[in-house]
Amino acid sequence: MSPAAGVAIRRSPRARRIQIRVAPVGGAVELVLPPGATRAEGLAFLKEKQGWIAERTANALSRVPFADGAVLPYLGGELTIRRTGRARPGARREGGTLHVSGRPEDVAPRVEAWLRRAARAEIEPLAGEKAARLGARHGRIAIRDTVSRWGSCSAAGNLGFSWRLVMAPREVLDYVVAHEVAHLLEHNHGKRFWAHVARLCEDAEASRKWLRRNGAGLHRYG
Ligand SMILES: [Zn+2]
Numbered sequence: 001m002s003p004a005a006g007v008a009i010r011r012s013p014r015a016r017r018i019q020i021r022v023a024p025v026g027g028a029v030e031l032v033l034p035p036g037a038t039r040a041e042g043l044a045f046l047k048e049k050q051g052w053i054a055e056r057t058a059n060a061l062s063r064v065p066f067a068d069g070a071v072l073p074y075l076g077g078e079l080t081i082r083r084t085g086r087a088r089p090g091a092r093r094e095g096g097t098l099h100v101s102g103r104p105e106d107v108a109p110r111v112e113a114w115l116r117r118a119a120r121a122e123i124e125p126l127a128g129e130k131a132a133r134l135g136a137r138h139g140r141i142a143i144r145d146t147v148s149r150w151g152s153c154s155a156a157g158n159l160g161f162s163w164r165l166v167m168a169p170r171e172v173l174d175y176v177v178a179h180e181v182a183h184l185l186e187h188n189h190g191k192r193f194w195a196h197v198a199r200l201c202e203d204a205e206a207s208r209k210w211l212r213r214n215g216a217g218l219h220r221y222g
Contacts, residue, residue: 066111075167076171081111083099084099089102115163137157141158
């Protein structure tokens with residue numbers, strides 16, 4: 001097999017050396033060529049790194065599509081998706097089961113919509129309560145699907161959160177809300193910022209560690 005089989009090759013004007021990237025979810029391999037590097041040089045590099053690539057792709061997490069029977073993490077527990085096929089559109093949780101109506105192709109968008117609403121229902125009261133504890137006010141809250149960050153706080157005080165946080169343990173979600181709310185007062189990661197975070201949640205360090213270790217895994221779902 002050619003070393004380039006299944007590898008996406010991309011030229012980047014900003015890259016400074018030949019790079020190989022393996023997506024942590026799905027394991028897609030990309031070869032990045034800097035200006036001046038030839039395709040042959042890139043392929044030689046790929047060949048040289050075959051062992052490393054094989055190891056990385058084997059460790060990459062497989063996707064878990066939102067479909068009948070799939071099991072999702074949910075606030076420290078688990079939810080199993082069951083398609084009910086009943087006509088009334090939507091999703092409804094009953095203990096550890098998420099009943100989703102409709103055709104098979106309706107399941108994924110309905111599960112995601114349900115998780116987005118669940119994320120908002122968890123995050124909004126937490127943000128309000130934590131902001132009040134700091135004597136601050138937050139603006140709008142947006143629930144997004146961001147890859148690079150879990151939360152954001154704009155200069156105007158609008159907050160953004162990934163809906164995937166609802167698949168993290170409750171204390172991790174609580175920490176991310178505390179983090180963004182603390183940015184309402186301190187738009188930096190200085191000493192005073194972390195003191196606010198410490199007032200607003202328990203064991204921020206453990207949650208940060210959890211996100212570093214497991215955060216990419218939340219992107220395998222859906
Ligand atoms: Zn921050």
